[in-house]
Amino acid sequence: MSINLHALMLFYQVALAGSVTEASKRLAISQPAISSQIRQFEKQHHIVLFEKKGRHLVLTPFGQKLLKPTSKLFDLEQQIQDMIADYQNHPRGKLRIIGNYLATSVLIPKWAALFKQRYPDVEVEISTVNSQKALNSLKNDESDIAIFGNSEITDEDYQSLYCLELYRDEFRFVVAPAHKYANQRVSMKAMMNEPFIMREEGSATKMRLLEICHNNNVEPPKIELQFNGLNETIQAVAAGYGVSFVSSLVSSSFIERGELAEVDVPRVRFTNTILLCAHKEDKLEAFVKDFISIVRKDKSIQSRPDPS
Missing domain, CATH: 1.10.10.10 (Winged helix-like DNA-binding domain superfamily/Winged helix DNA-binding domain)
Structure with missing residues (x-):
């Protein structure tokens, strides 16, 4: 019926x-x-x-x-x-890129500019969400390319999607240069007693920090300030309040300029692999493939073997 x-x-x-x-x-x-x-x-x-x-x-x-x-x-x-x-509206094509804050603020701008030089008539739409939403957007065909941390991806996703490893990004604890723990070695327990500034609920970084606390049998920190954006988080820490746990790709330039300082917490190392994911090659428009080619040529990166 x-x-x-x-x-x-x-x-x-x-x-x-x-x-x-x-x-x-x-x-x-x-x-x-x-x-x-x-x-x-x-x-x-x-x-x-x-x-x-x-x-x-x-x-x-x-x-x-x-x-x-x-x-x-x-x-x-x-x-x-x-x-x-x-x-x-865009008969010559529209490239929809979605990524977490790290991707859209640090990685994608250069690649998008290189792409537009080659394809000036192709519309480029870039959206910022957390890693889980980026993956879901790609799987729901709401975007063509998703760039995010691999913590949200499963073996099944690897089988059904094209995945390219971009970076292995180490996370670090950061404070303002005048903070008592700046450039010091501090225990995990002492660090977790400090007020923290973190991303919103659903942030992969926040979830990993809670996992690290659990694995080290340490009570998680109290999140005193919470922002939707990573830049806002870093700016608040640099202003002199609290601690955060952030990507080295983002924090390195702030540390080099003396706006942030690192805290060495023994036995706490978290590496987040940044992936570019898209649908299988036979489902991609030519200009989407060319964007991926631009990314591959810009950095010395390796792709996970394509299971197909």
Whole structure:
């Protein structure tokens, strides 16, 4: 039995709006027409999607169950519409790059500039998210290239994606130059007693710090300040408050300029591998392959063997 997608869309919109009246306003479709099509849909499939409680219309348990896959269906429809719009607006192509803060602030700008010199007519869109969201965006076909730390990637991902290892980035504890622990060797326990400044929830770096604490049987630090961006985190530390645990790729220039100082914490070493991930080569447009080629030529990097 085929599904009436228009009726399913009406169900979805009513569920989102909370009432037929509000859905009618949003869709510019009469209330009787919406109600009639939903009732026909229910009758056709022998289901009940809504029930009245007082003056309110609420989802039945089955309606609630149906809502999640329906949401995915119409999210996919929107994604397809966006892809078509992108093609119409940028017939010569659009390169969508997504990465964590480290990637978009330190690595991607140079590669994007080199790419635009070669492909001036290709639109380039660069977005910054945490590593998990970068990976999910690529897997959901919302981006063409994702650059992020490998802590979020699984063996299954390695099998299904093209993965190129860019850097092995060591993380370090940093403080302001005037801090009592600047350029000192300090125990893990003493370090964790300091106020910390870290990235937002979902940050791979924050998760690794908690793992290090667990592995060393040390209570995790108290996060006194939390920022969405790595640059804001570093600026707050450089201003003289607290401690952070950050990428050496980002912090090295601050340390060289004397704006930050490193703290040596024995037996604490965390290396984060930075990956460029894309779909398999046969699914990539030519200009996406060329961006990857630019990256490979710019740095002495090695790719993990392509399982295909």
